[in-house]
Amino acid sequence: MYFILLTFAAQTDRLAEFLEGHKAWLHQGFEDGVFLAAGSMTDGEGGAILAVGESEEELTARVAQDPFVTGGVVEPEIIGVAPTMMDPRLDFLRGGE
Numbered sequence: 001m002y003f004i005l006l007t008f009a010a011q012t013d014r015l016a017e018f019l020e021g022h023k024a025w026l027h028q029g030f031e032d033g034v035f036l037a038a039g040s041m042t043d044g045e046g047g048a049i050l051a052v053g054e055s056e057e058e059l060t061a062r063v064a065q066d067p068f069v070t071g072g073v074v075e076p077e078i079i080g081v082a083p084t085m086m087d088p089r090l091d092f093l094r095g096g097e
Helices: 012-031 056-064 088-094
Strands: 001-007 037-040 047-049 074-080
Touching: 001 056, 012 037, 012 047, 047 056
Parallel strands: none
Antiparallel strands: 001 047, 001 074, 037 047
């Protein structure tokens, strides 16, 4: 499981220019079954995505295609998480382990 942090860069004045492409990129990630949740960070500094089902290399390649990333609007950070404790309602995230 991965958390993807998309922190706004200095060029947020160009946000609107890439917004529709970013939304389409997000929708594709959900359609592909990779993204489970996405939204704004509560501090207003960017967004975050919960992702599963791809290797770190595959996810890095996917994130590199985000128009916000290619347009320099956000700086991405991918954080891998290997839960050792989890509420049973989230067992589907274990990926068959």
